[in-house]
Amino acid sequence: xxxxxxxxxxxxxxxxxxxxxxxxxxxxxxxxxxxxxxxxxxxxxxxxxxxxxxxxxxxxxxxxxxxxxxxxxxxxxxxxxxxxxxxxxxxxxxxxxxxxxxxxxxxxxxxxxxxxxxxxxxxxxxxxxxxxxxxxxxxxxxxxxxxxxxxxxxxxxxxxxxxxxxxxxxxxxxxxxxxxxxxxxxxxxxxxxxxxxxxxxxxxxxxxxxxxxxxxxxxxxxxxxxxxxxxxxxxxxxxxxxxxxxxxxxxxxxxxxxxxxxxxxxxxxxxxxxxxxxxxxxxxxxxxxxxxxxxxxxxxxxxxxxxxxxxxxxxxxxxxxxxxxxxxxxxxxxxxxxxxxxxxxxxxxxxxxxxxxxxxxxxxxxxxxxxxxxxxxxxxxxxxxxxxxxxxxxxx
Numbered sequence: 001x002x003x004x005x006x007x008x009x010x011x012x013x014x015x016x017x018x019x020x021x022x023x024x025x026x027x028x029x030x031x032x033x034x035x036x037x038x039x040x041x042x043x044x045x046x047x048x049x050x051x052x053x054x055x056x057x058x059x060x061x062x063x064x065x066x067x068x069x070x071x072x073x074x075x076x077x078x079x080x081x082x083x084x085x086x087x088x089x090x091x092x093x094x095x096x097x098x099x100x101x102x103x104x105x106x107x108x109x110x111x112x113x114x115x116x117x118x119x120x121x122x123x124x125x126x127x128x129x130x131x132x133x134x135x136x137x138x139x140x141x142x143x144x145x146x147x148x149x150x151x152x153x154x155x156x157x158x159x160x161x162x163x164x165x166x167x168x169x170x171x172x173x174x175x176x177x178x179x180x181x182x183x184x185x186x187x188x189x190x191x192x193x194x195x196x197x198x199x200x201x202x203x204x205x206x207x208x209x210x211x212x213x214x215x216x217x218x219x220x221x222x223x224x225x226x227x228x229x230x231x232x233x234x235x236x237x238x239x240x241x242x243x244x245x246x247x248x249x250x251x252x253x254x255x256x257x258x259x260x261x262x263x264x265x266x267x268x269x270x271x272x273x274x275x276x277x278x279x280x281x282x283x284x285x286x287x288x289x290x291x292x293x294x295x296x297x298x299x300x301x302x303x304x305x306x307x308x309x310x311x312x313x314x315x316x317x318x319x320x321x322x323x324x325x326x327x328x329x330x331x332x333x334x335x336x337x338x339x340x341x342x343x344x345x346x347x348x349x350x351x352x353x354x355x356x357x358x359x360x361x362x363x364x365x366x367x368x369x370x371x372x373x374x375x376x377x378x379x380x381x382x383x384x385x386x387x388x389x390x391x392x393x394x395x396x
Contacts, residue, residue, distance in 0.1 A: 023341030024362055034059040035252075037380035041357060047385050048357045049375045054222050054332045055296065055304045056380030057252030063291050067253075070287025078280035083269075086280030090287040097290050098245070098257045101297060102220070105231045105241050110262040112269065115281045117217050117246040117256035118144040122151060123272035124213055124242060124258055129154040129182050134174050136167055136210070137184045140192065145184050145215055154182070161189075164200045171208040181210035187230035188218035191366050191374065193329025195219075198234045205240040213242045218333060221250025227296045227305060251292045254285050304379035308332060311377050311386060318390045319375075327372075334375040335361075336393075344371035347396060354392040 019025050032040040035058035039048050057063055070090055080086035095111045103109020114120040125148030129135055133154035137145065140161045149156050157174075159167040167183070174181070183205055185196045198214065205212035216229045224232030227250065231243060242260040247253050258268060268275060295301055315334045319326035327335040338344040341362045348360040351373075362371045375389070 023345055029357070037378055037382070037385060039357075044355070046352075046355050046357045047381075047388060049377070049381075049389065050357050050359045051378065052218065052249035052376055053252055053378050053380065054218075054250040054308060054376075055227075055252065055301065056378045057250070057292055057295060057304075059380075060252060060292075060295065062295060063252060063288050066291035067284050067288040070284030071282075074283035074287065076284070077282050080280065081276065081278060082280045083276060088280070088283035088286070090283035090290070091280060094286040094290045094293075095257070097293050099259055101226075101293055102229050102232070102243060102245055102257075103259045104228065105237045105243065106239055106261045108262045109259055110265040111257045111259045112265050112275065113281070113286060114256045114258070114275065115254075115278060117215070117244065117248070118147075119274040119278065120244050120246075120256040120258050121145050121215060122148045123268060123274040124244060125149055125182070125184065126152045126274075127268050127272040128152075128211055128213070128242070128264075129180065133180045133182065134176065135182045135184060136170055138162065138186065138189075138196065140189050141184060141186055142190060142215060142217070145186070145213075149184060162194070162197055164197055164204065167201075168204055171204060171210070175208075181208060182213055183210050184213045185215070186218075187214050187216040188223075188331050188333065190218055190333060191335060191361060191372075192327050193331045193333030193335060194327070195230070195331065198230060198236060202236050202238050202240065206238060210240065211242055212238070212240050213244070215244045215246075217244070217246035217249060217256075218331065220245035220247075221296045221301075222305060222308065222332060227301055247289050247292070251289060251296065253289045253292050255281055255289060308377060308379045311379075311381055311383070314383060314386050315375065315377060318386060318393070321390075322393050332377040334377060336373040336375065337370050338372055339369055341371050344373065348373060350396050351389075351392055354388070356389055356392055358389070 029041050035051050035053050074088055078086035091113055095113050098111035099109045121144040129152035131153050135149050135154040135156045137149055137158055139158050157170050187196050219230035221227040223230045245257050247255045319336055325337040344360045351358050358373045361374045
């Protein structure tokens, strides 16, 4: 290796040492079984509180069968981008299903399927925003929204988390009749589990003539009647809304979608680079997601949501009995703020010794001094699983 190459590698090695010194090294675990509440991880049986499989559908037999059926019918891969031969009947059917399921907030809904939620957010923001656009983004938005805003090169203002008075003032001070405006927010914030004030956000979007882009990654399938999402839960309708839903969390499969008025979706097909320039997901995946949507909307889906709601209330009461600081969340994301990185890692390691996988979340994902355990609940969990977590937390 040349002297120049050595210098390049030394820079990286020193950076890794710095990450270690601050207790910020991320390490992967390897699962040896299907995603569920009870898993085999790195060769050990554990109870997992790490996944976003909120309805416990990732290992559902009906969805597994649909995946196999889709592979048998359509093959292993799509073979190209959606605009160059990769758009299958399975993709088209899924988009119709998603528009019918989640599109009640506009008169002429249409859905567009993406390989990941990250790609969907990048696509929406870079296609709707650009130089001269004004973007107003919640301070606790997901990294994919933040990156999408940055890539759009729009003029951006960050409003304090869920502070509608501050957002109103920012919008009022930015009255430019010729500028396109976007308000961007998560619905359920992934590290705190709290929800955005969606009704007020819609009011402000309509008042100031702005698009309202909502990322319902942690609400789709869980919130609202039949799990139709956060907008349905709040009974909201507006032509200003652009909805992003994720299909690798409560839906238990993979991918994401954008749902909006048909004109918006047609614009994305023409201008969204993350859609145009990537190979389409395997049709078998889309076929499996359609099966998942049917389950989410069924009586079985209702039963799973009811069980999850019960687990959430049990967990809220359990966390209040610990010596740490729970976040007031009514969703399946139940954070327990520890504070210091080292202590958070130590507690996560101690829980691992009890056969419990509860991930430690540290900066830069959360602000410095607020490192936490992020307990993710699933309808696949039982009350007995929570009792084991309760016992472990209160004996540390």
